[in-house]
Structures are given as C-alpha cells and as structure tokens.
Amino acid sequence: MENEAQIQIQEAIKTQGEVVRKLKSEKASKEQIDEEVAKLLELKAKLGGDDGKHQFVLKTAKGTRDYNPKQMAIREKVFNTVVACFKRHGAETIDTPVFELKETLTGKYGEDSKLIYDLKDQGGELLSLRYDLTVPFARYLAMNKITNIKRYHIAKVYRRDNPSMTRGRYREFYQCDFDIAGQYDAMIPDAECLKIVHEILSELELGDFRIKVNDRRILDGMFAACGVPDDKFRTICSTVDKLDKMSWEDVKNEMVNEKGLSEQAADLIGEFVSMQGGRDLAERLLQNPRLSQNKLACSGLSDVKLLFSYLELFQVTDKVVFDLSLARGLDYYTGLIYEAVLTQAGLSGDTLNGAEDSVSVGSVAGGGRYDGLVGMFDPKGRKVPCVGVSFGIERIFTIMEQKAESSADKVRTTEVQVLVASAQKNLLEERLKLVTDLWKAGIKAEVMYKKNPKLLSQLQHCEESGIPLVAILGEQELKDGVVKLRVVATREEVDFSRADLIREIRRRTSEA
Amino acid sequence: MENEAQIQIQEAIKTQGEVVRKLKSEKASKEQIDEEVAKLLELKAKLGGDDGKHQFVLKTAKGTRDYNPKQMAIREKVFNTVVACFKRHGAETIDTPVFELKETLTGKYGEDSKLIYDLKDQGGELLSLRYDLTVPFARYLAMNKITNIKRYHIAKVYRRDNPSMTRGRYREFYQCDFDIAGQYDAMIPDAECLKIVHEILSELELGDFRIKVNDRRILDGMFAACGVPDDKFRTICSTVDKLDKMSWEDVKNEMVNEKGLSEQAADLIGEFVSMQGGRDLAERLLQNPRLSQNKLACSGLSDVKLLFSYLELFQVTDKVVFDLSLARGLDYYTGLIYEAVLTQAGLSGDTLNGAEDSVSVGSVAGGGRYDGLVGMFDPKGRKVPCVGVSFGIERIFTIMEQKAESSADKVRTTEVQVLVASAQKNLLEERLKLVTDLWKAGIKAEVMYKKNPKLLSQLQHCEESGIPLVAILGEQELKDGVVKLRVVATREEVDFSRADLIREIRRRTSEA
CATH class of the missing domain: 3.30.930.10 (Bira Bifunctional Protein; Domain 2)
Structure with missing residues (x-):
C-alpha cells in the first residue's frame, strides 16, 4: 500500500473514533454505538493487515x-x-x-x-x-x-x-x-x-393492530377502470405501495411526472385508494359505475364480500379493514393480499425507537394467494x-x-429448580450423589463445579440465575439423613428426608 | 456444444437409465434409486440446456x-x-x-x-x-x-x-x-x-452403546514414550484414529511404510492401543515403566482416574470405557476426549443398511476439552x-x-383432536362457528375447506390423519342444540350440549 492510502485510513480511523466517542457521550443506543464501533474495527483491521500485523476482527457478519x-x-x-x-x-x-x-x-x-x-x-x-x-x-x-x-x-x-x-x-x-x-x-x-x-x-x-386486505384482481381492475395502460399496471402498483410512507401528493407526483401517467387517471386512482371499509365497501364498489364494468374487479370484490362473511363467523372483523391502497410488492400474488400492522408499538406511550421509526416497525405479518x-x-x-x-x-x-x-x-435464561449446595468442605461427593438422584427424578438441578464452594457464593448464584430453591447438605444433615431445603426468596429453611425432598421440590416448583 | 459431446451425453443418459431400471427391478432402497435418478435428471438437464430448451432440474442441492x-x-x-x-x-x-x-x-x-x-x-x-x-x-x-x-x-x-x-x-x-x-x-x-x-x-x-474416553495428553505421552519423533505426533495420531475402521496390521503398515515410523515404535504403540478398561486401567498405567516417566501422560492418567470416581457417583460407569485407541481428529482438543458408539443399531436383528454400514452408523456423539x-x-x-x-x-x-x-x-404429523364435520349440505356456517368456539377453548380442531363435503370423505380424512374425534353437526342436532361426538376408532356416537362438548373433548384427548 502506498503511504498516502495508509494515511487516509489513519485519518478515517481518527474521524470514526470521534463519532464513537460522541455517540457514547450522548448515550446513544447500544446498537448504534456497536455499529459505529464495528466500522472503526474494520478500518483498524485494514491498516493492520497491510502492516503485516493483521489484527483480527472479532464480529459477526x-x-x-x-x-x-x-x-x-x-x-x-x-x-x-x-x-x-x-x-x-x-x-x-x-x-x-x-x-x-x-x-x-x-x-x-x-x-x-x-x-x-x-x-x-x-x-x-x-x-x-x-x-x-x-x-x-x-x-x-x-x-x-x-x-x-x-x-x-x-x-x-x-x-x-x-x-x-x-x-x-x-x-x-x-x-x-x-x-x-x-x-x-x-x-x-x-x-x-x-x-x-x-x-x-x-x-x-x-x-392494537389492523389487518389490511385487498385483492390483486381489484387492483388490476381498478387500474384498467382508471385508464392506466396495461404495460404500466406493475409500475403504478409499486408506486401505490408507497402510500404507507409517502403522502398522496408525492405518490401522485411520481405517477404523473416519473411514470408518465395522465393526471386524470392519477386522480381517479387517488379517489379509490383513499377508500377503507368492510363488507359494505365491497358491496358499494360492486355498484360503482367504473369498477362494475370490469370482470376482474368484480370477481375480486365478490370474493372480498364472501371473505368478510367468513371473518364474521371467525369473530375477527374488529381488526380487518378492506383497504384499496394495499398493494404488496411480490410478483407471485394472484388474488387476496393482506398485511398486519401494529397501530401502536405496545410500549407505554412510546414507540419503538422514537417517532421516526413508528412507521417502519408497523408491519408484522403479510401474505396472500399465489395460485x-x-x-x-x-x-x-x-x-x-x-x-x-x-x-x-x-x-x-x-x-x-x-x-x-x-x-x-x-x-x-435457565429453568433450574434447585441448586444442590454444601455448607461445609469436602462434600462434593455427597452433592454429586444427590444431584444424580434429582436428575433421575426429572428435576432440573445444578451443582457448582468446585470441590469446596463457599455457601455464600452458592446462594449468590441462585439469586443471579433466579433459582428458587437450594438443597443444602452439611455434616449434621448427613448424620440425620435429611436435606435442608431453603427457599431463596424468603430464606425459609426446612429439613426433609430424601424421599420427601423430591416431592417437596415438585410441589414448590409446579406451575400454578 | 459440438455434436460429439452431445452424443456422449446421450450415451450417458442411456447407461444411467439402465442403472435406474436395474435398481428398480432389484427393489433397491429408495435413497439409492433417488440418488441415481438425480444423476439421470442432471444429465438430461445438461442436454436440454444446450439445446436451448432448458429443462428445469427439480431437486435439492x-x-x-x-x-x-x-x-x-x-x-x-x-x-x-x-x-x-x-x-x-x-x-x-x-x-x-x-x-x-x-x-x-x-x-x-x-x-x-x-x-x-x-x-x-x-x-x-x-x-x-x-x-x-x-x-x-x-x-x-x-x-x-x-x-x-x-x-x-x-x-x-x-x-x-x-x-x-x-x-x-x-x-x-x-x-x-x-x-x-x-x-x-x-x-x-x-x-x-x-x-x-x-x-x-x-x-x-x-x-446398547459405549462411551469411549481417552485424553490428548495420554496420547501425546504415549507417543513420546514409544519413541515417536515430536513432529510425527499428529500424523501418527490420525493413523491411530483409523483403528475403528482398519485392522491393526493395516494401521501398523501405514505408520511404518507410509509415515516412516520405526517398526519398534509401532509395535509399542500397538500394545497400548489394544488396552481398554476403567479406573483400574488408569491406575495400572500410572505404574507402567514407560508412561510413568512422562509428565503429560501422568497428569492425563490421574485425571482419567479422577473422572471415573465422579462417573461412579453419576452411576454411568456401566457404559464408559477408557480406550487408548480413541484419537479424535479435531486440532483444538487439549485434554479429555470421548466418543459414543452404538454397539447395535437398535433395530431388531438388523443393522441400519446392511452389514457394511454397521461401522459407519456407530458414532453418535463426540467431544472433549478444548482449553x-x-x-x-x-x-x-x-x-x-x-x-x-x-x-x-x-x-x-x-x-x-x-x-x-x-x-x-x-x-x-398433526395433533388435531377433533374434526368439525357436517352430515348434511349447507352447514358450512355452523361448522365455522363451532370450530371458532373450539379454537377459543384451545382445542386443536379442523374443518374441511369445502362448502358441502361428504360425511364419508370427512370421516376418511380422520382415518388418514389419525384424528381421534369428529364433532358432527346435522339439522336435527342444531334443532336439539347438541353436537354428535363420534369416536373414530370405535364408531361410538354420543350427543353433547355445546357446553359439555368442550369438556368431553378435553377428557377424551388428555394425555393419560
């Protein structure tokens, strides 16, 4: 590499370093910082690589x-x-x-x-x-x-x-x-x-959510009825698809000025794509003087009408909207199409990542018929x-x-019900024996992988991992043939015989 | 493509076609036939592609x-x-x-x-x-x-x-x-x-199965003790790894004639790799005059001994064998290694795909320490x-x-508990209403997607998919406010009110 290129990279590293520092000082989101740090590491790797001391980039693709x-x-x-x-x-x-x-x-x-x-x-x-x-x-x-x-x-x-x-x-x-x-x-x-x-x-x-439905046949019939030339159906359709992100003015502008559609056709489309409703809308459109002339549109509208009668039986019409502006992109759809959008992100008062993202998080499911x-x-x-x-x-x-x-x-992140712990030293063997019994009984159980772990560190592990119970072995318990069962949340401790222990653990951890 | 190449492919297609026909007449396994058919299709596609009429190859990679x-x-x-x-x-x-x-x-x-x-x-x-x-x-x-x-x-x-x-x-x-x-x-x-x-x-x-264990340190110590030069450890190790597929004679031959090991060293290795046992073997080898001189081998053997003491507490020593011939390939292992093999395929009398495969199906799990x-x-x-x-x-x-x-x-392949069926025509709406109630109650239920399916074809669907119950609606049942519940296996039929129906389906399909 020429020195000049190397210097350019060093400059870029400096700039990028400042970007990262700024984001951190602004307490930006972790994802945003991670993304910028990744860029920084890549730049550094580039430099390293050409130096002969290749620095390994530790990241996912x-x-x-x-x-x-x-x-x-x-x-x-x-x-x-x-x-x-x-x-x-x-x-x-x-x-x-x-x-x-x-x-x-x-x-x-x-x-x-x-x-x-x-x-x-x-x-x-x-x-x-x-x-x-x-x-x-x-x-x-x-x-x-x-x-x-x-x-x-x-x-x-x-x-x-x-x-x-x-x-x-x-x-x-x-x-x-x-x-x-x-x-x-x-x-x-x-x-x-x-x-x-x-x-x-x-x-x-x-x-809350809405499920928008439309039909490819209605879209095509509508374009024909509005005077869109056959060879422009697809490109006009993809412009209509932008209505969830752009205003009607911008969409119309794209149709007329970029895609060469007549202003009259665009205005007719504009009327249709503003329509939303249910079964009633389908019925009304079947009477519409323009659409009712088009065979394709009619069969789509009859099907939407029939669809709504089934949706009523399924008790889901509260969320389903017949929306003529829905125009999903994929080439292979031939009939009904639909898309589910969240109307609020489900987070108290706030949308996912600030207002600007409230649109993009919207769509959570989509599909249609592809015959x-x-x-x-x-x-x-x-x-x-x-x-x-x-x-x-x-x-x-x-x-x-x-x-x-x-x-x-x-x-x-685990489902462990009980930690088998010891109160004194030299009880690893007893812990391993007891945990074997618990596993055999189908109980989710752990021991710490140390010969002589401290009781405190065993209890701490339970707190951190949310393990609800501790089965504690000590010399006295071994002598008495019992196990002390401790409830982590309440610190309550009761001795149980081995036979009763399993029953008690099951009782205390069975889903209510 | 020249004509000659095309003729060659046509010849190959003819030959391959005969291979497929022969396999079919011999009732070969489905997999074998599929593999050969795939080859045939690929050849045909080659020809088609160059003809200009490209034939689509319908297969997975x-x-x-x-x-x-x-x-x-x-x-x-x-x-x-x-x-x-x-x-x-x-x-x-x-x-x-x-x-x-x-x-x-x-x-x-x-x-x-x-x-x-x-x-x-x-x-x-x-x-x-x-x-x-x-x-x-x-x-x-x-x-x-x-x-x-x-x-x-x-x-x-x-x-x-x-x-x-x-x-x-x-x-x-x-x-x-x-x-x-x-x-x-x-x-x-x-x-x-x-x-x-x-x-x-x-x-x-x-x-039945066995879990073979060994240790990288024991292998390396053994090689050193047998006089294998340091730079040949890895290649000799990979030859030892073949002992599950090759006889000792062949393995020795590869060591001596292909990898240039002395015959004496090979014979010493031969003695070790024939050894199998448990904790006792580890103890004996710790006394072995050659191995006990080698620090690595000793720490490996002590650990295997310790391992067996824990395995006894875990009650698994019945299946675990310390086997000095186990030498797993991966570079990154640093200590204990293990591999589980099925000692019979679990199929009555027969191995998986005839005797020749009984070895290759053997290994079902493997692992080790990689520090x-x-x-x-x-x-x-x-x-x-x-x-x-x-x-x-x-x-x-x-x-x-x-x-x-x-x-x-x-x-x-499904878990459907009940099919909602109708005995007469024009009951689609009633079926959809009832299945909605069942879904709401968390019951796995289906209807056939026809307006007027025949009762016989609905019952056949249950037989084919193993659906145990049919909820049958007819005009009489609707009048009486009941549903007829039919048990597919016994053909028993009892009428239930809607309220009781759900309870009865749950009772009859709850896991015993």
Missing part, C-alpha cells in the same frame, strides 16, 4: 447478530405461542435446506433478485441462500407432487439488504410461515389465514392453488425484548 | 434433503428429549448466524478446511458457512468477554464432504452441542458431559477453559425413522 440467552428465552416464548396456534389449526411442518439451486430462485423476486446471497462456485452446483420460505415450499410441492397440505415452516432467510439493525431489519432473519395448498372452495382457507394472524397478534399482546407459483416448478405446469401468511418475527422479538427490559420481572 | 412432515414429527420428538436433558442440567441456549467472517474459521480445522462452504464475493465481507458450532461458540465467548457459561446450541452446520445419504451423512446437518466454559475444578464439568451423553442415549432407546480455542479469538489471548459434547443427530434421526417404519404405530 454485517447485518447479522448472535442471540444471547436472554434473547433466546424471549424467542422461545414467541415461537411457542406461534407454533401452538399453527398446531391448533391442524398444520404439519416441513423443513428445507438453507440453500437451493440458484435456478430455483431465478425469476421469482423481480428486482429484488439482486439481494440474493450466492455461494461461491467451488465446483459442482451453483447455489444460493433462500430468500423466503414460499419459493422453497412451492419447489417442495412440485418435486413431491403434493396437491394439498397445510404446513408451517419456521426458519431463517437471507437478504443482502441494507440492514438497519436498530429498526429490527437484518440480513439474516426468521420467518414463520403458514400456508394452505389445495383446490378448495373460495375464501375458506384465506379466511383461516387471517384468523391465525388475529389469534397470534392478540396472544402476543403487542398492542401460479407451484406451476412454475412443475414440468407440466400443473397448478396448485396456495394461500399463506408470513410473520416478520424479528420485529416482534424486538418489541418483546423492549417490553421485557421495561418490565420489573427478570427474564430467566 | 447435492448432499441436502427436505424433511417431510413425518420426518419432522420424529425430529421434534428427538429434539424434545435432547433439549429436556440439557435444561435439566441447567443449560442456557444461544444462537449464532449461519455464516461467519471467513477468517473466523481460518486455521481451526486443519486439512478439513477444504470442506468449508464459502459465499460468493458480492462486495463487502468474505463469508463462510459455519462448519461446526464450537468455533462460533468460542468466537461468541471472546467477543462478549464471557468467562463462564453452560450453554446448548442446536443448529445446522455445513461441510462440502462427499455425502453418503444412505448412511445418514449429509452436507447440511444438525448438531446438538452442550458445552461448559469456565475455570473449574478438574473433571467435574467433564464428567457431567458424559452423564448427559448417557442420559440422552438411554432415553432415546437406540440400543485453547477461545484464546485464539481474544485480542490478548486470554484463555477460557471449555469442555463439551456434540450429538450427531442425523444418524439418530435415521435410526428413529427406521424404527418408526418397522413399528405398527402410525406416526401422526
């Missing part, structure tokens, strides 16, 4: 994170709720490999294909990391000639996006998908997907109609973590 | 597989057993990203580094898929300056190995790791790792002593699947 035990405990709780709901609705589960043949993903994601992670060509097949769970699901159905299944799949997916980790956006993140494949009567499986969204978001207690995707994989093009929903679970984790932070209750 | 719902049900059962044991022993859990910075993995796996999957350089960092869970764990500890933790981690790892899928060897496979990090008294955490192996293999009922690995990541080289065990869970899945195949009990 950009846009990814480790989960620590506390985060895992919260994650487990969320997954339990989600899986319990999927199972209640009779779903099976499958798993697919983390990478697919590159060509399996080709042509499924439109412009977003540039975000796919490819594996290096090390001889053999060309592979890519999965971008979602829907395309592997469709590949699985076609490959195994499955024509109906109700399945869930919880796994990580990968997108080379610009991560905003403070907003809960990562390059590696979990998706929880529920899908129903099969030729069924209209809107029954679709309604069950919305029922599931309603159940899960209610049970997780994330705060053509499986056919893209079938050698004979046989179609398998599908409808499904995907939960953006990382955002839900982030909210749950913040709730846990602000709660008085400590999150436990 | 080489060495990987989907899990279908039945396999997932078995996998869930195995994971539940494993996780319950880890939790009983007080472990927390963490998760790390599926890929790491390439340099994090560099220099950790010796020769096997060539098996690491790299990601394509798409601008940004150079990344590789994780090869095991141990190196990411060490990176995590160093990065977060954690000096003691007991954690488990269940996740997929990736090796560009030559897969033998019929033997349960894949390029993507699960590992279940349990590790204890921290500065503790000798052999206490090590003994708990062996206790855990004993518990899990016993609970899974895979058949230096975390220090390789710490900028100041601070060490964190670690010991752990990793379960090769794919092989366990394969055995459990075969057990399920040969068992009379059908594996259920």
Whole structure:
C-alpha cells in the first residue's frame, strides 16, 4: 500500500473514533454505538493487515447478530405461542435446506433478485441462500407432487439488504410461515389465514393492530377502470405501495411526472385508494359505475364480500379493514393480499425507537394467494392453488425484548429448580450423589463445579440465575439423613428426608 | 456444444437409465434409486440446456434433503428429549448466524478446511458457512468477554464432504452441542458431559452403546514414550484414529511404510492401543515403566482416574470405557476426549443398511476439552477453559425413522383432536362457528375447506390423519342444540350440549 492510502485510513480511523466517542457521550443506543464501533474495527483491521500485523476482527457478519440467552428465552416464548396456534389449526411442518439451486430462485423476486446471497462456485452446483420460505415450499410441492397440505415452516432467510439493525431489519432473519395448498372452495382457507394472524397478534399482546386486505384482481381492475395502460399496471402498483410512507401528493407526483401517467387517471386512482371499509365497501364498489364494468374487479370484490362473511363467523372483523391502497410488492400474488400492522408499538406511550421509526416497525405479518407459483416448478405446469401468511418475527422479538427490559420481572435464561449446595468442605461427593438422584427424578438441578464452594457464593448464584430453591447438605444433615431445603426468596429453611425432598421440590416448583 | 459431446451425453443418459431400471427391478432402497435418478435428471438437464430448451432440474442441492412432515414429527420428538436433558442440567441456549467472517474459521480445522462452504464475493465481507458450532461458540465467548457459561446450541452446520445419504451423512446437518466454559475444578464439568451423553442415549432407546474416553495428553505421552519423533505426533495420531475402521496390521503398515515410523515404535504403540478398561486401567498405567516417566501422560492418567470416581457417583460407569485407541481428529482438543458408539443399531436383528454400514452408523456423539480455542479469538489471548459434547443427530434421526417404519404405530404429523364435520349440505356456517368456539377453548380442531363435503370423505380424512374425534353437526342436532361426538376408532356416537362438548373433548384427548 502506498503511504498516502495508509494515511487516509489513519485519518478515517481518527474521524470514526470521534463519532464513537460522541455517540457514547450522548448515550446513544447500544446498537448504534456497536455499529459505529464495528466500522472503526474494520478500518483498524485494514491498516493492520497491510502492516503485516493483521489484527483480527472479532464480529459477526454485517447485518447479522448472535442471540444471547436472554434473547433466546424471549424467542422461545414467541415461537411457542406461534407454533401452538399453527398446531391448533391442524398444520404439519416441513423443513428445507438453507440453500437451493440458484435456478430455483431465478425469476421469482423481480428486482429484488439482486439481494440474493450466492455461494461461491467451488465446483459442482451453483447455489444460493433462500430468500423466503414460499419459493422453497412451492419447489417442495412440485418435486413431491403434493396437491394439498397445510404446513408451517419456521426458519431463517437471507437478504443482502441494507440492514438497519436498530429498526429490527437484518440480513439474516426468521420467518414463520403458514400456508394452505389445495383446490378448495373460495375464501375458506384465506379466511383461516387471517384468523391465525388475529389469534397470534392478540396472544402476543403487542398492542392494537389492523389487518389490511385487498385483492390483486381489484387492483388490476381498478387500474384498467382508471385508464392506466396495461404495460404500466406493475409500475403504478409499486408506486401505490408507497402510500404507507409517502403522502398522496408525492405518490401522485411520481405517477404523473416519473411514470408518465395522465393526471386524470392519477386522480381517479387517488379517489379509490383513499377508500377503507368492510363488507359494505365491497358491496358499494360492486355498484360503482367504473369498477362494475370490469370482470376482474368484480370477481375480486365478490370474493372480498364472501371473505368478510367468513371473518364474521371467525369473530375477527374488529381488526380487518378492506383497504384499496394495499398493494404488496411480490410478483407471485394472484388474488387476496393482506398485511398486519401494529397501530401502536405496545410500549407505554412510546414507540419503538422514537417517532421516526413508528412507521417502519408497523408491519408484522403479510401474505396472500399465489395460485401460479407451484406451476412454475412443475414440468407440466400443473397448478396448485396456495394461500399463506408470513410473520416478520424479528420485529416482534424486538418489541418483546423492549417490553421485557421495561418490565420489573427478570427474564430467566435457565429453568433450574434447585441448586444442590454444601455448607461445609469436602462434600462434593455427597452433592454429586444427590444431584444424580434429582436428575433421575426429572428435576432440573445444578451443582457448582468446585470441590469446596463457599455457601455464600452458592446462594449468590441462585439469586443471579433466579433459582428458587437450594438443597443444602452439611455434616449434621448427613448424620440425620435429611436435606435442608431453603427457599431463596424468603430464606425459609426446612429439613426433609430424601424421599420427601423430591416431592417437596415438585410441589414448590409446579406451575400454578 | 459440438455434436460429439452431445452424443456422449446421450450415451450417458442411456447407461444411467439402465442403472435406474436395474435398481428398480432389484427393489433397491429408495435413497439409492433417488440418488441415481438425480444423476439421470442432471444429465438430461445438461442436454436440454444446450439445446436451448432448458429443462428445469427439480431437486435439492447435492448432499441436502427436505424433511417431510413425518420426518419432522420424529425430529421434534428427538429434539424434545435432547433439549429436556440439557435444561435439566441447567443449560442456557444461544444462537449464532449461519455464516461467519471467513477468517473466523481460518486455521481451526486443519486439512478439513477444504470442506468449508464459502459465499460468493458480492462486495463487502468474505463469508463462510459455519462448519461446526464450537468455533462460533468460542468466537461468541471472546467477543462478549464471557468467562463462564453452560450453554446448548442446536443448529445446522455445513461441510462440502462427499455425502453418503444412505448412511445418514449429509452436507447440511444438525448438531446438538452442550458445552461448559469456565475455570473449574478438574473433571467435574467433564464428567457431567458424559452423564448427559448417557442420559440422552438411554432415553432415546437406540440400543446398547459405549462411551469411549481417552485424553490428548495420554496420547501425546504415549507417543513420546514409544519413541515417536515430536513432529510425527499428529500424523501418527490420525493413523491411530483409523483403528475403528482398519485392522491393526493395516494401521501398523501405514505408520511404518507410509509415515516412516520405526517398526519398534509401532509395535509399542500397538500394545497400548489394544488396552481398554476403567479406573483400574488408569491406575495400572500410572505404574507402567514407560508412561510413568512422562509428565503429560501422568497428569492425563490421574485425571482419567479422577473422572471415573465422579462417573461412579453419576452411576454411568456401566457404559464408559477408557480406550487408548480413541484419537479424535479435531486440532483444538487439549485434554479429555470421548466418543459414543452404538454397539447395535437398535433395530431388531438388523443393522441400519446392511452389514457394511454397521461401522459407519456407530458414532453418535463426540467431544472433549478444548482449553485453547477461545484464546485464539481474544485480542490478548486470554484463555477460557471449555469442555463439551456434540450429538450427531442425523444418524439418530435415521435410526428413529427406521424404527418408526418397522413399528405398527402410525406416526401422526398433526395433533388435531377433533374434526368439525357436517352430515348434511349447507352447514358450512355452523361448522365455522363451532370450530371458532373450539379454537377459543384451545382445542386443536379442523374443518374441511369445502362448502358441502361428504360425511364419508370427512370421516376418511380422520382415518388418514389419525384424528381421534369428529364433532358432527346435522339439522336435527342444531334443532336439539347438541353436537354428535363420534369416536373414530370405535364408531361410538354420543350427543353433547355445546357446553359439555368442550369438556368431553378435553377428557377424551388428555394425555393419560
């Protein structure tokens, strides 16, 4: 490296160091500081590397994170709720490999294909990391000639996006998908997907939410009715999709000035996309002079009407809104589409990371009907109609973590019920014998891995890890054939015979 | 492509087609046929691709597989057993990203580094898929300056190995790791790792097993005592490691003729590596005139002796063998090493895939002490002593699947307790209302997604999916305000009021 380049890096290190110091002095969020520190370390590594003394960069890959035990405990709780709901609705589960043949993903994601992670060509097949769970699901159905299944799949997916980790956006993140494949009567499986969204978001207690629904056929029919030329449907649709982040004025401006739509067509669209309602709106639009002329729009509107009649039976209409501005991006949707948004972050008075993020944390689940995707994989093009929903679970984790932070209750990261402790020296053997008995009885128990731990440090370990009970052995207890059981919270101590001890531990730690 | 190349491929397709036909006529195993069919499809795709009519290859990447719902049900059962044991022993859990910075993995796996999957350089960092869970764990500890933790981690790892899928060897496979990090008294955490192996293999009922233990220090001391030159320790050690697959004659031959060891040294090694025993063997070897001269060997032997005293308290010495021929490959081990092998596959009379595989299915868990690995990541080289065990869970899945195949009990892939059915037409609304009530009560319930399904097809669905109960609605039942509950197995039918129905379903489906 030329000296000049090296000097430039040293300058950059100095500047970056100041950024970090400033953030720290301003008490910025941990994520923000970590991100800037990572940049600093990378710069330092660059310098080190060319010096010959390569400095090791101790970090995870950009846009990814480790989960620590506390985060895992919260994650487990969320997954339990989600899986319990999927199972209640009779779903099976499958798993697919983390990478697919590159060509399996080709042509499924439109412009977003540039975000796919490819594996290096090390001889053999060309592979890519999965971008979602829907395309592997469709590949699985076609490959195994499955024509109906109700399945869930919880796994990580990968997108080379610009991560905003403070907003809960990562390059590696979990998706929880529920899908129903099969030729069924209209809107029954679709309604069950919305029922599931309603159940899960209610049970997780994330705060109030809305589920917006629309239909691709209504969107296309609306564009036709408003005089949008056929070849502009998709690009105008992607502009409409920005309405949750941009004002109507800006959206209209993009349509007219960037995409060359007539002002008259844009205004007609503007009228429609401001409409929200329920079954009544669908009925009204079926009478609308423009829309009622369009066959596609009518079949979409009839289905939305039918959908709402099922949603009433499922008792979920309180949260579902028919919203003509909803226009989800993915190419493969063919009918109903939906998206669940949190209307408040579920945090007392405050949104997730200040007001500017209140929008981006909004969407927590989305999905729709994709009747053509499986056919893209079938050698004979046989179609398998599908409808499904995907939960953006990382955002839900982030909210749950913040709730846990602000709660008085400590999150436990183990489930240990009892620590087997000793009050005097030279009792390791007795501790190991007793803990063996407890494990045999199915009790979650620990000993400290020291020959002669101090009683105080054993009790401290219980306080720190939230272990509720201590079984204490001392010379007197051994002589008497008993074990002293101490309740950590109250410091109450009672002697029990070995036989009674197990029963007593079970009694005191059984879930109320 | 030249015509000649094309003709060659066509020839290859013909030959491969015959291979497949022959296997089918011989009723070869499904895996074997699938593997050969995959090759055939690849050849056909090659031809198609160059024709201009590209034929899509509908397959998963080489060495990987989907899990279908039945396999997932078995996998869930195995994971539940494993996780319950880890939790009983007080472990927390963490998760790390599926890929790491390439340099994090560099220099950790010796020769096997060539098996690491790299990601394509798409601008940004150079990344590789994780090869095991141990190196990411060490990176995590160093990065977060954690000096003691007991954690488990269940996740997929990736090796560009030559897969033998019929033997349960894949390029993507699960590992279940349990590790204890921290500065503790000798052999206490090590003994708990062996206790855990004993518990899990016993609970899974895979058949009889042995846990072989040895120590890196004993191996090194033994090599020194037998006159192996220092610079040949590692290569001789890797030859010893082959003793489970090769006869002593072949191993000796490799040592002497390929690796240039003296015949005398080889014979001395031969004596040692034939030794097996327990605590008594460790005591005897401490008196051995050659070994007792070697400090390393002595500290290893004393620790093995101490280990056995703890294993006796843990009541696991029935399965643990001190075996001087055990020499696990990984570079990072520094003390105790161990490996669990099934001594019979747990299948009545038969081994997994015929006699030739009875060896390769043997090893199902392995681990050891690695006190230096975390220090390789710490900028100041601070060490964190670690010991752990990793379960090769794919092989366990394969055995459990075969057990399920040969068992009379059908594996259920859903947990549905009741199907809400109708006996007449036009009762979809009533079915949806009732299933909503059941879901609300936490009951796992389904309806068929048809407006007017036949009662027979509803009952057939129950038979196929193992659903034990059917709640049947008919006009008479609606008039009477009752629901007919039918037990699928006995065809018994009783009417219940709505209020009693839920109680009755719970009673009949509660785990005994």
